[in-house]
Amino acid sequence: MPGDNITENLKDMALELGTDFIGITGSSAFQSSDYVGNKPQDVMPDMKSVVILGVSVPNGAFDTLPKGRAEYTNTLMAATATLRVIAFQVAKFIERKGYKATIAPSEGSEFGYWYADRETLKADFSFKYASYHAGLGNFGMNHLLITKDFGPRIRMTAILTDAPFEDDEVIQLPLINDACRGCMKCIEICPVDALTEEGVIHREKCAEYMFDVLGGLRCGMCLKVCPLY
Ligand code: SF4
Numbered sequence: 001m002p003g004d005n006i007t008e009n010l011k012d013m014a015l016e017l018g019t020d021f022i023g024i025t026g027s028s029a030f031q032s033s034d035y036v037g038n039k040p041q042d043v044m045p046d047m048k049s050v051v052i053l054g055v056s057v058p059n060g061a062f063d064t065l066p067k068g069r070a071e072y073t074n075t076l077m078a079a080t081a082t083l084r085v086i087a088f089q090v091a092k093f094i095e096r097k098g099y100k101a102t103i104a105p106s107e108g109s110e111f112g113y114w115y116a117d118r119e120t121l122k123a124d125f126s127f128k129y130a131s132y133h134a135g136l137g138n139f140g141m142n143h144l145l146i147t148k149d150f151g152p153r154i155r156m157t158a159i160l161t162d163a164p165f166e167d168d169e170v171i172q173l174p175l176i177n178d179a180c181r182g183c184m185k186c187i188e189i190c191p192v193d194a195l196t197e198e199g200v201i202h203r204e205k206c207a208e209y210m211f212d213v214l215g216g217l218r219c220g221m222c223l224k225v226c227p228l229y
C-alpha cells in the first residue's frame with residue numbers, strides 16, 4: 001500500500017475539490033467471470049486501482065424533461081467538465097506520490113464510447129461495475145448505477161492508476177436494486193423500447209434515438225421517472 005495515508009488524503013482532496021462521492025476498487029474486480037465488458041487492464045496492464053469520482057446532477061435538469069432536453073444535456077456536460085477538472089488535480093496528486101494515473105472519459109462525453117466506439121457502444125471498462133464493487137450503489141433496470149444518496153442522478157469519471165490504494169470496505173449490495181421489483185417505470189417510459197423486463201438494454205436503440213432523432217441531445221427519460229433519488 002502507498003504509505004503516508006495517501007488513500008485517505010486522496011479522498012479528502014477529491015471531496016474538498018467538489019466531488020459528492022468517491023470510491024476505490026482494485027483490479028481483481030474485473031477478473032471475475034461474471035464481468036463480460038472491456039477491462040481497464042487493456043488500457044493500463046499494470047493497473048492496480050480504479051478511483052471513481054462522482055457528482056450529483058441538479059434535479060431541475062430532470063424535472064424539466066422532455067422539453068428541457070437542451071438544458072439537461074448542457075447540465076450533464078457541466079458535470080462532466082467539473083469532474084474533468086477535479087480528476088486532473090487528483091491524477092496530478094497521485095503522480096506526485098510516485099505513481100502514474102490517467103483519466104477515463106465518461107460515456108456521454110465527446111471522448112466516451114457513445115462517440116468513440118459507435119460499433120459496439122461499449123466503454124473501455126464499466127464505471128458502473130467498478131462503482132458497484134466500491135460499494136457506491138447497485139444497478140437499476142435502467143442499466144444505470146443507483147447510488148445510495150442520489151439514485152441515478154449522477155455523473156462519474158474514473159482514474160486508472162498503478163497505485164495500490166486501499167479498497168473500500170464494502171457490504172456487497174444485491175446486483176439489482178430491490179426497489180426495481182414491481183416498478184419498471186423506466187422500461188415503460190422509454191420511447192424506443194431500449195430497456196426490457198428481462199434486464200437487456202438495446203444500446204443501439206438508445207444511441208440512434210439520441211443521435212438521429214434528438215440531434216445529439218440526451219433523452220434522460222429513464223432517469224426522470226426513477227423514484228430512487
Ligand atoms: S425506474 Fe423503477 S425499475 Fe427503473 S431503475 Fe428506477 S426503480 Fe428500478
Ligand code: SF4
Pocket residue numbers: 189190191192193194195205206207209219220221222223
Ligand atoms: S435514455 Fe431514453 S432512449 Fe435511452 S434507455 Fe433511457 S429512456 Fe430509453
